[in-house]
Amino acid sequence: MSDPRRTVVLPLARRSRQVAVTLIAGLWRTRTADEIDAMLASLSEGRQTAVIAGVLGFLFLLSLFAAQFGLLGLAVFWLAVVLTVS
Numbered sequence: 001m002s003d004p005r006r007t008v009v010l011p012l013a014r015r016s017r018q019v020a021v022t023l024i025a026g027l028w029r030t031r032t033a034d035e036i037d038a039m040l041a042s043l044s045e046g047r048q049t050a051v052i053a054g055v056l057g058f059l060f061l062l063s064l065f066a067a068q069f070g071l072l073g074l075a076v077f078w079l080a081v082v083l084t085v086s
Contacts, residue, residue, distance in 0.1 A: 016052055016056060017037075017040070017048075017052055019055075019056065020040075020051065020052040020055040020056060021033050021036050021037045021040060022085055023055055023059065023081075023084060023085065024036050024055065026084035026085045026086075027084060040052075059081075062077065063077055
């Protein structure tokens with residue numbers, strides 16, 4: 001039987017880190033995603049977790065706020081996310 005930590009948690013953690021780095025790079029236009037990933041890698045593991053959780057938590061809270069305005073609010077939220085990432 002395979003270890004659930006390797007099959008579920010580690011890929012999820014990698015994707016979460018990638019999403020956080022991409023969003024930070026989208027907002028911080030003077031830095032590339034590779035530079036931000038290197039800066040994040042230089043932090044301790046606890047701080048890395050805090051930064052990633054903070055970015056994803058803020059994104060979640062922002063989506064809840066946008067949901068208060070119905071489908072139009074969610075559409076504007078996702079449009080803003082797509083424009084930030086691109």
